[in-house]
Amino acid sequence: MSIIIDRRLNAKKKSTVNRQRFLRRYKGLVKEAVQDAVDQRSITDVDSGSDISIPKKDLSEPVFHHGQGGRVEQVHPGNKEFTTGDRFQRPEGGGGQGSGEGEASNSGSGEDDFIFSINREEFLEYLFEDLELPNLLRKELKDSTDFKLKRAGYTSAGAPDRLNVVRSLKAAHARRIALSGKDRKEIRALKRQLREMEVSPETNDEALKKEIQDQISTLNKKLKRLPFIDDFDLKFNNLVKVPQPSSKAVMFCVMDVSGSMTREIKDIAKRFFLLLYLFLERNYEKIEVVFIRHHSEARECNEHDFFYARETGGTVVSSALTLTDDIITERYSPNEWNIYVAQASDGDNWEADSAKCRNIIVDKLLPLTQYYSYVEITDRHHQNLWHEYKMIEKAHAGHFAMQQIRNAGEIYPVFRKLFEKKEGQNA
Amino acid sequence: MPDMERHEQESMPSPESQFKPAADAEKPARRAEPISKGSEWTFELLEEYDRELAKLAERFKLDTYPNQIEVISSEQMLDAYASVGMPLMYNHWSFGKQFLSNQQSYQRGQMGLAYEIVINSNPCIAYLMEENTMPMQALVIAHACYGHNSFFKGNYLFQQWTDADSIIDYLLFAKNYIAQCEEKYGVDAVEELLDACHALMNQGVNRYERPRPISAEEEKARAKEREEYIQRNLNDLWRTIPLREENEVQQAERYPRDPEENVLYFIEKNAPLLDTWQRELIRIVRKIAQYFYPQRQTQVMNEGWATFWHYHLMQEMYNEGHITEGFIMEFLHSHSNVVFQPDFDDPRYSGINPYALGFAMFQDIRRICENPTEEDRRWFPDLAGSDWLEAVHFAMKNFKDESFIMQYLSPKVMRDLKLFCIDDDEGNPFLEVSAIHDDSGYRKVRESLSAQYNLGNREPNIQVYSVNTRGDRSLTLRHFMHQGRPMESESTREIIKHIHRLWGFDVHMESVDEWGGVKTIYGLPKQEVEDTEAA
Numbered sequence: 020m021s022i023i024i025d026r027r028l029n030a031k032k033k034s035t036v037n038r039q040r041f042l043r044r045y046k047g048l049v050k051e052a053v054q055d056a057v058d059q060r061s062i063t064d065v066d067s068g069s070d071i072s073i074p075k076k077d078l079s080e081p082v083f084h085h086g087q088g089g090r091v092e093q094v095h096p097g098n099k100e101f102t103t104g105d106r107f108q109r110p111e112g113g114g115g116q117g118s119g120e121g122e123a124s125n126s127g128s129g130e131d132d133f134i135f136s137i138n139r140e141e142f143l144e145y146l147f148e149d150l151e152l153p154n155l156l157r158k159e160l161k162d163s164t165d166f167k168l169k170r171a172g173y174t175s176a177g178a179p180d181r182l183n184v185v186r187s188l189k190a191a192h193a194r195r196i197a198l199s200g201k202d203r204k205e206i207r208a209l210k211r212q213l214r215e216m217e218v219s220p221e222t223n224d225e226a227l228k229k230e231i232q233d234q235i236s237t238l239n240k241k242l243k244r245l246p247f248i249d250d251f252d253l254k255f256n257n258l259v260k261v262p263q264p265s266s267k268a269v270m271f272c273v274m275d276v277s278g279s280m281t282r283e284i285k286d287i288a289k290r291f292f293l294l295l296y297l298f299l300e301r302n303y304e305k306i307e308v309v310f311i312r313h314h315s316e317a318r319e320c321n322e323h324d325f326f327y328a329r330e331t332g333g334t335v336v337s338s339a340l341t342l343t344d345d346i347i348t349e350r351y352s353p354n355e356w357n358i359y360v361a362q363a364s365d366g367d368n369w370e371a372d373s374a375k376c377r378n379i380i381v382d383k384l385l386p387l388t389q390y391y392s393y394v395e396i397t398d399r400h401h402q403n404l405w406h407e408y409k410m411i412e413k414a415h416a417g418h419f420a421m422q423q424i425r426n427a428g429e430i431y432p433v434f435r436k437l438f439e440k441k442e443g444q445n446a
Numbered sequence: 447m448p449d450m451e452r453h454e455q456e457s458m459p460s461p462e463s464q465f466k467p468a469a470d471a472e473k474p475a476r477r478a479e480p481i482s483k484g485s486e487w488t489f490e491l492l493e494e495y496d497r498e499l500a501k502l503a504e505r506f507k508l509d510t511y512p513n514q515i516e517v518i519s520s521e522q523m524l525d526a527y528a529s530v531g532m533p534l535m536y537n538h539w540s541f542g543k544q545f546l547s548n549q550q551s552y553q554r555g556q557m558g559l560a561y562e563i564v565i566n567s568n569p570c571i572a573y574l575m576e577e578n579t580m581p582m583q584a585l586v587i588a589h590a591c592y593g594h595n596s597f598f599k600g601n602y603l604f605q606q607w608t609d610a611d612s613i614i615d616y617l618l619f620a621k622n623y624i625a626q627c628e629e630k631y632g633v634d635a636v637e638e639l640l641d642a643c644h645a646l647m648n649q650g651v652n653r654y655e656r657p658r659p660i661s662a663e664e665e666k667a668r669a670k671e672r673e674e675y676i677q678r679n680l681n682d683l684w685r686t687i688p689l690r691e692e693n694e695v696q697q698a699e700r701y702p703r704d705p706e707e708n709v710l711y712f713i714e715k716n717a718p719l720l721d722t723w724q725r726e727l728i729r730i731v732r733k734i735a736q737y738f739y740p741q742r743q744t745q746v747m748n749e750g751w752a753t754f755w756h757y758h759l760m761q762e763m764y765n766e767g768h769i770t771e772g773f774i775m776e777f778l779h780s781h782s783n784v785v786f787q788p789d790f791d792d793p794r795y796s797g798i799n800p801y802a803l804g805f806a807m808f809q810d811i812r813r814i815c816e817n818p819t820e821e822d823r824r825w826f827p828d829l830a831g832s833d834w835l836e837a838v839h840f841a842m843k844n845f846k847d848e849s850f851i852m853q854y855l856s857p858k859v860m861r862d863l864k865l866f867c868i869d870d871d872e873g874n875p876f877l878e879v880s881a882i883h884d885d886s887g888y889r890k891v892r893e894s895l896s897a898q899y900n901l902g903n904r905e906p907n908i909q910v911y912s913v914n915t916r917g918d919r920s921l922t923l924r925h926f927m928h929q930g931r932p933m934e935s936e937s938t939r940e941i942i943k944h945i946h947r948l949w950g951f952d953v954h955m956e957s958v959d960e961w962g963g964v965k966t967i968y969g970l971p972k973q974e975v976e977d978t979e980a981a
Contacts, residue, residue: 095867
């Protein structure tokens with residue numbers, strides 16, 4: 020007789036472990052593929068899962084099998100016009116003819132890639148592996164304005180919706196036991212006396228017996244009067260306010276849009292900003308982005324204008340920095356917000372302005388922000404903005420970072436360099 | 447590998463009406479009310495169909511293990527795929543790779559899932575997919591629970607070589623043991639060893655000698671392990687005490703005296719540097735390979751037999767009125783998908799479909815028994831006119847693919863499938879059609895097809911030839927060439943690296959032609975081996 024079992028509710032995902040083993044084994048290859056994906060994909064969909072493709076030959080599981088050559092006889096179905104003795108040219112690279120069908124899956128020949136998908140989480144995991152946000156812990160709890168309610172034991176007073184039934188009944192039970200202890204002991208003693216009187220007939224005293232029984236019933240009545248539950252028993256869940264480090268972050272994207280910034284440079288900058296955005300998103304619950312574009316004067320704008328509108332004019336970086344400072348003061352109190360500034364430029368600036376930039380950054384912006392990163396997208400010689408910034412980097416290492424990007428291929432490595440996990444920094 | 451049926455998805459020509467509906471049947475007209483009408487299945491219906499099928503199976507003398515039918519979801523089916531169809535399996539990245547590629551093609555609709563998976567165990571476990579319709583479930587029960595199941599129980603190879611009773615317990619032991627090893631020695635060490643063993647899996651079976659039955663009881667395994675440990679310490683092979691002069695000559699003899707076909711077994715017993723747990727792991731892989739070996743030798747028969755019986759059982763169900771017209775049409779559609787054989791020049795062609803060939807052959811045995819032609823009487827004098835049920839059972843029990851085809855492939859089947867034989871000789875610039883389905887070619891085609899299913903021809907014959915016991919301890923493997931076919935050199939190099947990891951000393955491999963001459967030597971320059979080790 021057959022047994023029929025419904026296994027549908029049994030554990031699925033039995034392969035999870037094996038899948039992880041696979042990813043673990045080919046971590047290097049997967050990482051490479053992720054990097055390729057970032058470099059190649061259009062920017063808007065970096066933020067999704069990805070098809071990862073790995074060359075098949077890198078993950079072959081070899082088994083012994085025959086190669087081409089020797090003599091093979093093979094039977095095929097569906098003869099139409101052949102007769103015995105027909106000859107024809109050997110098909111080029113006739114792999115299909117060569118080996119028995121049992122081997123087809125093993126040989127894994129051909130140039131096909133092995134393709135599988137990883138989800139968004141895994142994708143970002145690989146993308147940002149070994150990276151960390153600098154100064155994540157710098158926000159002291161004292162200046163936090165966010166609170167979170169946390170359970171902290173029980174209290175005997177509280178709102179009815181926080182009543183803890185189990186605790187309350189437990190307390191009631193305990194109270195009843197405690198208050199009735201003496202009486203119950205008495206009842207027990209009286210009952211024992213009564214039983215003894217029943218077994219020994221010589222002390223058979225009806226009056227005494229009656230009196231004892233009366234006593235017992237009075238005591239029982241008294242016990243019954245004990246309330247089942249009392250105000251005193253009620254227990255409430257206690258919640259306390261715990262200060263929360265702010266989970267909000269704002270990211271300022273500052274970019275030079277003067278005539279010297281070509282489309283290509285902007286595109287590189289965009290990718291850089293996007294990576295930073297994704298990275299911040301992994302660390303903060305809520306994130307806002309402020310776009311500031313500048314030539315000789317700065318303006319806050321939306322994303323589209325930021326990347327695509329073109330303007331010409333001179334370049335005064337300090338205008339953007341001043342605007343950033345204004346916006347922070349106006350809208351993003353450092354007590355509530357984690358502030359990150361990322362600046363991209365081709366390095367051009369009006370000669371006299373660079374020193375001013377340094378002053379604004381050091382005096383105003385750095386005290387307010389978590390991290391300030393600057394990327395210079397150029398393959399020319401550095402100009403004075405770079406040198407001024409270099410001085411800031413020296414003085415405020417770990418707080419201010421700058422890197423140079425020469426071409427699109429360098430975005431990701433540079434990004435990694437900026438956010439590399441530094442040993443013991445946060446320990 | 448376990449039985450898995452791909453769900454063919456292309457649209458097929460409408461099934462020929464091979465069924466003789468009620469009007470034509472000699473049996474009393476359809477009497478019973480159909481068990482169900484809709485396509486939804488329920489557990490009650492499954493039971494009812496199973497009960498009817500069991501009755502029919504008994505009538506046709508199908509002797510089976512008890513059935514354990516498990517209904518699973520498609521996700522679970524993907525999981526089962528990844529672990530070679532077994533309900534439990536140790537963890538290894540290659541199963542994860544399998545899973546990912548199946549998942550990918552399933553989600554993109556490039557691949558349908560198997561309707562069922564059936565496991566050669568006692569009780570015989572069959573998985574049904576919850577997505578199947580009622581007719582599909584019935585088909586699958588007939589196919590797996592009565593077809594495959596009776597094959598597992600009846601065929602001589604399975605009887606001799608596998609232990610249906612203990613396989614699940616053994617797998618559980620293996621899974622736990624390997625998990626423990628991972629904890630103790632690290633995932634990487636275990637993985638590396640398993641990689642090497644998997645590469646040699648096909649060389650890890652005994653082909654001629656019945657292996658000792660596998661036992662799941664850990665106690666026993668442990669006892670054995672200890673025993674082996676002592677054995678190994680007594681092993682003469684590595685004895686370092688100087689031998690007396692007169693023994694010198696004897697020692698010069700080759701070790702092993704006869705070439706050993708089970709490479710994994712040889713390594714497990716003789717590799718000088720392996721730890722006890724490593725030997726146990728090799729043993730596990732070896733045992734599992736051995737368990738699957740009969741399945742690899744009986745693909746055509748196994749599938750043919752199961753298909754033959756689902757066809758006949760469903761036909762009986764229909765004749766007895768248990769199933770409706772719509773039901774039988776859906777069944778026939780799936781059935782004809784399963785036995786569809788594309789021609790050699792069809793883009794869908796990927797070799798001979800074992801379902802098609804096996805089904806055609808079993809059908810043909812029945813035909814020869816019931817309605818023999820003049821030709822059949824000449825070719826199969828014993829079979830013509832005999833009891834068909836006896837005949838198919840005899841064929842199922844006593845053959846494997848190779849001998850089954852040699853014995854039973856009839857001219858009619860060859861004509862129906864239009865089989866022809868291509869001779870591809872390296873020395874000849876042309877391919878030659880060496881035989882077709884005509885009077886002069888029948889025997890040749892049959893021989894050639896039979897040889898095609900001989901695992902001994904299909905897979906390279908590799909044996910442990912010698913160990914240099916007195917010198918560098920190097921291991922020499924020999925590939926005994928068949929019809930001058932060489933090894934594929936790239937994967938061979940990879941495997942030699944794997945063997946090197948197991949053996950711990952140099953490994954050589956040579957291809958030897960039919961006349962004993964060494965043709966090719968595969969191996970790695972020492973430097974490269976060291977590089978791989980370092981990497």
